[in-house]
Amino acid sequence: MVLKLYGLPTSPCTTRVLACLHEKGLDYEFVPINLLGGEQKKPAFLEKNVSLITLTFFVSNFDLIFSFILQPFGKVPVxxxxxxxxFGTAITGYIAEKFKDTGFDxxxxxxxxxxxLVRVWLEVEAQxxxxxxxxxxxQCVVMPRLGKPSDQKIIDESVEKLGKxxxxYEGRLEKSKYLAGDHFTLADLHHLSYTFNVMKTPYASLFTSRPYVKASWEDISSRPAFVKVCENIK
Amino acid sequence: MVLKLYGLPTSPCTTRVLACLHEKGLDYEFVPINLLGGEQKKPAFLEKNVSLITLTFFVSNFDLIFSFILQPFGKVPVxxxxxxxxFGTAITGYIAEKFKDTGFDxxxxxxxxxxxLVRVWLEVEAQxxxxxxxxxxxQCVVMPRLGKPSDQKIIDESVEKLGKxxxxYEGRLEKSKYLAGDHFTLADLHHLSYTFNVMKTPYASLFTSRPYVKASWEDISSRPAFVKVCENIK
Structure with missing residues (x-):
């Protein structure tokens, strides 16, 4: 049975899973969901998600599940x-473990x-x-797309935080080619999608000004699996 | 070589790891750290943590590592x-996987x-x-211990949030004995330590008023491994 992924093609949370599927060379069916149109709340979508865990959430606490699975982009990769x-970051871990003998480890x-160390850096990424x-x-990508003004105060605070x-990361990548050691892993992959978006903003210099972070980005973002995912976004 | 755990015996983040070690029946050396006395910043403690990852953090950004590993209780389980x-939640996952053939799976x-599903519910716990x-x-346990007043507004907001x-959880546990299915797992274990503390407050009714949550708590908190950890706290 083929894997089926529901998501928005341009969402970082969705492209993260797509990058993982491509690294593993797995066949999958992609079902695009238009969250802005509320498609994820339509019965047709809900009916497709009738597994125990999803049902528990949807039935028990509709709001909670959405606050849980909705990312800032408003996407639902399922x-x-x-x-x-x-759903959530559990998806890539599941794929990487179930198909450990397929594609890239x-x-x-x-x-x-x-x-x-993969686990530690996945936690650093999340936290x-x-x-x-x-x-x-x-603020820099989604709000303009929605035709709304961005909040410069939030941007400034986040840029300072991200710099720290x-x-x-600069210290880590000076000592180690990849976050968990000598090999590209899920820990690196989890950083791709959001970084890809920031690299299109004036804040790309956060990355390009740090030599080891820059080199790492150029390395991991040029992997064929992620290049393919990015081509599909265009 | 025996596992060495640095932590504060009463900290939820530390007792979580201890419960995991006991479930696996592993030998370990426990090194109590007094964070209130700043022991985790003393050279003797730092010198003991000279692995690549810790060093990277400590050397590169002393503040960041502490904001990352310091839990609200101010503990450093390492x-x-x-x-x-x-450090962090990566510890229990590491123990559970490395010693998968020892003690309880x-x-x-x-x-x-x-x-x-274990991964999904670990994420629900964390998020x-x-x-x-x-x-x-x-607010209810740490602040009084420090002789400081607690903030009722924060408590009220959190009680409402936790209720939702x-x-x-009530819906999930009605359908499934444990969070991930028919077996006790790391997902359940990760809930033990904080819940143990709340059960000693007036807000224990959040748990006792929900039949399936209550039954689950009575079940998982009576496991010999956790009982042993709690005895040591006393």
Whole structure:
């Protein structure tokens, strides 16, 4: 049974999963969802998501599930694999582990030390990197797309925050080619989508001004899997 | 080489790791750290944490590492396994995976579906449950311990938030004995420590008023591993 991904093609949370699927060379069916049109709340979409976990959420607390799965971009990447429905960052971990013998090894399977460092840097991305970069992407990319003004105060605060985070990354990447060690992993992959968006803003210099961060970005963003995902965005 | 855990014996973030170590039946050395006395910033502690990742953080951005690893309780659970140093929620995942054949299987190893649901509920804990329950524990347990007044507004807001989150849990636990399915896993274990603290406050009724949440709490908190950890707290 083919994997089925529901999402918005331009959403960072969706392109992150797409990059993972391409790294693994997996076949999948992509179902574009137009969140701005409220498509994710239409019965047809809900009916497609009838697994235990999704149903529990949708039925029990409609608002909570949306505050949980809606990212700032307002996207809902949902993966269906047979009768299993997943959402959130659990999707890429699932793909990387279930298909560990297919395509590129993203979790350093069997190497407990490197695998642990993948986990550490995934946590750094979720707890430090993402909260700093998301508001910049939202204000500089999403708001203009919606025809709304962006909030310069939020941008300035987030740029300062992201700068501090990137200082840590600069130190890490000076010592280690990739975040978890000598190999590209899910930890690096999780940084691609939001960074891709910031690189199109005046704040790209946050990355280009730090030599090791810059070199890392040029390296990981030129991987064929991500290049293919970016081509589809255009 | 024996695992070495640095932490504060009463901290939820530390007891979470201890519960995991006990579930796996692993030998470990516990090094108590007194954060209130600033022990985690003393050279002796820093010298013990000289692995690549820790050093990168400590050296590159001293403040950031502390804002990252310091939990609201001000604890630093750090695990050393040989030359590998880990912090954050990555610790339990590492233990559960490296020692998958020892003690209780906490990650449903080899069952991709259940393993994925473990990941989903770990994410729900981190993104929904923890942000709601942490402020309650901080205001009701930590502040009095520090001889400081607690902020009732923060408590009220967090109690309302936690109530909504627990409605989702009630629906989930009505359909499934444990969060990820028929078996106790790391997903359940991650909820133990903060809940243990709230159960000693007037807000225990958030849990006891929801039959399935209540039954689940009575079940998972009576596991020998966690009972042993709680005895040590006393």
């Amino acid at each position: 993966l269906e694999d047979g009768d299993l429905t997943l 993203l979790i350093r399977y069997g190497d407990y030390k490197e695998a642990a 430090q990197y993402n909260p700093a970069i998301q508001p910049i992407v939202y 985070v990137l200082d840590v | 695990l050393e396994d040989g030359d590998l140093t880990l 906490l990650i449903r190893y080899g069952d991709y579906k259940e393993a994925a 929904q449950y923890n942000p709601a329950i942490q402020p309650i524990v901080y 989150v627990l409605d989702v």
